[in-house]
Amino acid sequence: MSIAWYRCESCSGCPCRSQCCRAKDSEYPKELCLQKIFGEKRAETTQRITSKRGIHLRLCRFIQVEGEFALLKNDFGFRRFLTRGRANIRAELFPLAVAFDLKKLWMK
Structure with a gap:
C-alpha cells in the first residue's frame, strides 16, 4: 500500500x-x-456489486432485512439505540428480537 x-x-x-x-x-x-x-479497491467493489451474484445478494438483503427493521420502527416505535458499543447494542437489541419473534409466533 x-x-x-x-x-x-x-x-x-x-x-x-x-x-x-x-x-x-x-x-x-x-x-x-x-x-x-x-481507487483499486473502489473499482474492485464496484465490479463485485454489479455482477449477477452481487445484484442477487443486494436484492435478497432488501427483502429479508429491511422489512424487519421497518416493522421494528413502525410497530415497536424503535427509532435509535440508547447506548454505544457492540455489547450494549446486542443487549438492547435482544429483547426487541425476542418480542418480534413472539409477535410473529402469536400471529401464526
Whole structure:
C-alpha cells in the first residue's frame, strides 16, 4: 500500500484558510494523506456489486432485512439505540428480537 503526502508550502495570508484548514496555528500548513490503493479497491467493489451474484445478494438483503427493521420502527416505535458499543447494542437489541419473534409466533 502506497501513501501520497501533499503539503501546502504556506497558508499564511490565504483568504480560504478558515475553510480549508482546521489547524489553530496559522503557521501550520494544510496537509493531505492519500492512499493510492483506494481507487483499486473502489473499482474492485464496484465490479463485485454489479455482477449477477452481487445484484442477487443486494436484492435478497432488501427483502429479508429491511422489512424487519421497518416493522421494528413502525410497530415497536424503535427509532435509535440508547447506548454505544457492540455489547450494549446486542443487549438492547435482544429483547426487541425476542418480542418480534413472539409477535410473529402469536400471529401464526
